[in-house]
Amino acid sequence: MKGIVFTGFLDLVEDKFGLEMVDTLLANSELPSNGVYTAVGTYSFAEMVSLLTNLNKETGIAIDDLLLVYGEHFFSVVKKSYPEFLLQFKDPFDMLGSIENHIHVEVIKIYPDAELPTFEIVKQTENELVMIYTSSRAMHSFGKGLMNKTFEHFNQKATILVEKLNDKGTEVKFSITADE
Ligand code: HEM
Known part of the structure; x- marks a missing residue:
């Protein structure tokens, strides 16, 4: 999974739940990358599953609901990073x-x-x-x-x-x- 998906996710978590929640997730999740992501890098999808599972544990929000909000947020990531994609339609x-x-x-x-x-x-x-x-x-x-x-x-x-x-x-x- 691409780094842009992870950086967008952690930005959203910080925005909605605060920096402490980001620290808690990074400390409790299984992250071979140590939670250091660059937009163009590629990381195991298992890291995303681990982050989502821990965010679910911390907030009680169902994983599908977390993914829905995250998808909504990812649209703005795409809009900012690749505005030309949206202009063609x-x-x-x-x-x-x-x-x-x-x-x-x-x-x-x-x-x-x-x-x-x-x-x-x-x-x-x-x-x-x-x-x-x-x-x-x-x-x-x-x-x-x-x-x-x-x-x-x-x-x-x-x-x-x-x-x-x-x-x-x-x-x-x-x-x-x-x-x-
Ligand atoms: C995944 C880009 C639009 C559905 C992704 C990923 C990128 C991406 C970079 C991650 C791939 C990876 O981590 O390996 C874009 C761009 C779009 C766009 C630039 C421009 C508008 C959409 C739209 C949908 C969509 C409109 C609507 C359903 C998905 C889904 C995934 C995904 C569901 C998750 C991967 C999976 O389910 O296997 N996209 N996407 N994308 N995209 Fe798009």
């Missing part, structure tokens, strides 16, 4: 339908070792998008957070239904419909 459906064949393809060019999910498009119209998320990392709630902020960015509203296709959440169906 005319609306949220256009953008979300382009993750697989466009956005994440560009991400792989910047970070060849990025570990990305796949989004298989099942149905796409002007105001509806149905996609299947697949990833061994089960970060669908992080994706939901990014989707929420995508609609906010374009000043539009939508209903996003999330249906787990297996218990682990490594396969998830997103059904997105524009609100009238």
Whole structure:
């Protein structure tokens, strides 16, 4: 997992819970990196799991809820670091339908070792998008957070239904419909 994901995460934790919480997480988590991350570096996904597990222990907030808020925050990280990514799209459906064949393809060019999910498009119209998320990392709630902020960015509203296709959440169906 890329360092930009870790630095964004620790910034969010500091913002919401304070620097002491960051110190507690770094002290209690299993971190071969010792919690020192650079944006372009690559670190084990297990470090993120350990940080999330400890934040869940400290705050009582469910891991999926933490990932949702984190996904929402990651949108602003992306917006700041890669503003050109957002300028190419005319609306949220256009953008979300382009993750697989466009956005994440560009991400792989910047970070060849990025570990990305796949989004298989099942149905796409002007105001509806149905996609299947697949990833061994089960970060669908992080994706939901990014989707929420995508609609906010374009000043539009939508209903996003999330249906787990297996218990682990490594396969998830997103059904997105524009609100009238
Ligand atoms: C992961 C970039 C948009 C869904 C990632 C990662 C990066 C990235 C750098 C981490 C990869 C790693 O750590 O190895 C971007 C950029 C975007 C973008 C620059 C530009 C707008 C989106 C959108 C979604 C999305 C709109 C909506 C669902 C995800 C998910 C992951 C991820 C769910 C977590 C990894 C996983 O589930 O396996 N993305 N992303 N991304 N991205 Fe994107």
